[in-house]
Amino acid sequence: MECPTCHSRQLQRNGYRNQVQCYKCKCCGRQFLGSYKQARYSEDVKQLCIRMHLQGMSTRALEKLTGIHHTTILSWIRE
Ligand SMILES: [Zn+2]
Structure with missing residues (x-):
């Protein structure tokens, strides 16, 4: 750093x-x-995306909905 x-x-x-x-x-x-x-997204947004993904929404669909890049969402899901 x-x-x-x-x-x-x-x-x-x-x-x-x-x-x-x-x-x-x-x-x-x-x-x-x-x-x-x-720094770009709060923990709430992150948890919401993970939850929606678990409900069957694809990362691409989430990207359209939230404007967050699908690779970002994917990295949250993998954590
Ligand atoms: Zn300095």
């Missing part, structure tokens, strides 16, 4: 946002999320 602005590894943990670890760079002061992929 490094700062996207100055590439420093001098990072300070700065709490959580949407269950994603936030970091603050000690060098330039920039705040950023530990994972951009996970």
Whole structure:
């Protein structure tokens, strides 16, 4: 993990946002999320997609319905 602005590894943990670890760079002061992929959707949305998939909805159908890419949904189901 490094700062996207100055590439420093001098990072300070700065709490959580949407269950994603936030970091603050000690060098330039920039705040950023530990994972951009996970930051996009909440746990509620994720659980709802998994549940709908278990009810027989395909990941492609879920993609059309929610706008979330089917590979993202697939990775949640595989977890
Ligand atoms: Zn920095």
